[in-house]
Amino acid sequence: MxxxxxxxxxxxxxxxxxxxxxxxxxxxxxxxxxxTFSQTSLPPSIQVPAGNKVAWETVGVGDITYECRDKANMPGQTEWVFVGPNAVLNDRAGKQVGKYYGPPATWEANDGSKLTATQLAVAPSGPTSLPFQLVKANPAMGSGAMNGVTYIQRVALTGGVAPAATPCTPMNKGQKTTVKYQADYIFWKAA
The missing domain is CATH 1.20.5 (Single alpha-helices involved in coiled-coils or other helix-helix interfaces)
Structure with a gap:
């Protein structure tokens, strides 16, 4: 016992x-x-309209290319101009699920489906980071993950702004440079 x-x-x-x-x-x-991703802390201008739901959350890691060019309508003055991105898209576990490149800005899933988009709004995210961005997706090409995407938000940004350490002058006009960046790309579909 x-x-x-x-x-x-x-x-x-x-x-x-x-x-x-x-x-x-x-x-x-x-x-x-x-x-699920919450957009409540984001500026209203880049919030996705009601009637849409998060379909996919990715983390873009890569480079932004800039080129030293003449300022528009300002003869003799130059500035760094955004040329395009080149990044991998990873899921939240760190597995590559696609890529983001341009021009034109193109989001492509590993299944071959891809899309471009039209920018609707940007909002400041910090002095050393690209701005928040909201784009309206164009119809996807190919079938797969990108089908039915309505909007894409760029949030949680680190880096990517034009190089401050390297001046853009008439002497180096035409020079290209790349800057590292990271951003979350949130893909939305109609609810």
Whole structure:
């Protein structure tokens, strides 16, 4: 009888510990499935209209190319001009799921579907980062992940602004340079 009594607390403790582990695993998978991107902290100008839902969250990591060119309508003055991006698109686990390149700005999934878009709005994100951006997707080419995308938001930005350390002058007009950047691209579809 004494051995049985000492066995019960151990068995109950093991059972409770197992239940706790299973509950933790269950809550992690539910939490992951239930977590969705929230745009409430974003400037209103780049928030996606009601009637759309997040379809895909990606992290773009790569370069932005700039070229030293004449300023528009300002003879003799030069500036760094955005040429285009070259980045990989990773899912939240870090696996490559597509790429982003241009010009024109093109988002392409690994399944071959791709799209371009029309810029609707930008808003400042910080002095050393590209601005937030909202674009309206053009119809996708090919079938796959990009089909049905209505909007794309560029958020959570780091870097990507024109180079401050290298001046753009008439002497180096035509010179190109690349700048590292990272941004989240949130793809939306009609709800």
């Amino acid at each position: 004494r051995q049985l009594t000492s066995f019960r607390p151990v068995a109950v403790t093991a059972l409770v510990a197992s239940a706790a582990v299973l509950a933790a695993c269950g809550s992690m998978s539910n939490k992951g499935a239930m977590s």
